[in-house]
């Protein structure tokens with residue numbers, strides 16, 4: 001049964017998507033993963049992290065976030081981090 005969700009960013013309703021763990025997480029910065037939300041984290045000196053409350057994202061907002069983060073990385077000269085698995089920014 002599909003679950004209707006409300007995007008925490010734009011407020012639009014959407015059907016939940018990408019609800020299963022994407023096993024690519026270990027090799028990725030997350031920009032090319034099938035995810036459905038974001039969470040700010042606190043990272044300690046040993047790279048342990050503590051996630052804050054997750055932010056639900058509709059597919060449109062998730063695409064915009066990924067595009068914006070890729071642009072920020074590229075503008076900062078960190079384009080290699082912004083590439084997707086096909087090498088595109």
Ligand SMILES: [Zn+2]
Pocket residue numbers: 007008009010011012057058059060061062
């Ligand atoms: Zn949205």
